[in-house]
Amino acid sequence: MSGRLEGIARHDRPRGPIETLDHVAVTRELGVRGDLRGAIRPGKSGRRQISLIETESWQAALAELGTAVERTLPWHIRRANLLVQGIRLPREPGKIVAIGQSLRIEVTCECDPCSRMDEIHPGLKLALMPDWRGGVLGRVLTDGEIAIGDEVRIEE
Template sequence: MGRLGGIARHDRSRGPIETLDHVAVTRTLGVRGDLRGAVRPGKTGRRQISLIEAESWEAALGELQPAPERELAWHVRRANLLVQGIRLPREPGKVIAIGKTLRIEITCECDPCNRMDEIHPGLKLALMPDWRGGILGRVLTDGDIAIGDEVRIEQ
């Protein structure tokens, strides 16, 4: 069992990241107010929500060793949720539960893109091993979540 350590969203491509203490997550909108969450007609929503492990983020930063004045907050990865103290499954079809009702099905790895190197040189490469860039998923059941909520692997 782990904990939800952070919530973030952005409302447009390359837009600023907004961090939150709590948010509603739904099957139709994903993280409310996030650009990528809404499922478009005819689409599956397999990239609806993104999660990253705090431990994976720290491992990537350990390789980069950014200068103290360039400390990188987890949300520059542009992931929606930061989980702590739990290793997320590395296979599609597994289900992650957050809080009382939110359920997310893992659909694929969140491969780091070239934008990561725009943020910090070498960040893309540091996020490549062992799914460090996080996972993508589809919302199965709606839920209101908050920092500190319990995170579990259900199947």
């Protein structure tokens, strides 16, 4: 089974503006190039280096909030780095998500929605909580250049 990369986003500082991209380099050293959370700091594991969310999970959360919200909240407001469509992300640590020719990301944990989500829209945090709707976090295992439209696969 495979899906497709639908979106790429980054932000360079806490609460900073989100920039969406068509393509980007992702490395073990920096994560998504230019993203605040990508660089692994000394003494840290990098388990929160990169974040991914499913289009289907984002849409399900917004559907709970009502029709008007579905049309007004773009996926990147979640502050995730990558949006994937047509594939279910692993719900357990240790699984590998492959994107494009060479990028490999190890899933490390669930990306629990924080109170910031309710600042964006009341009820968004709760809508993102069931079944890992808030996405997954991971660490980059192998570098890769990725672009919107790239194939996304789960490797065992």
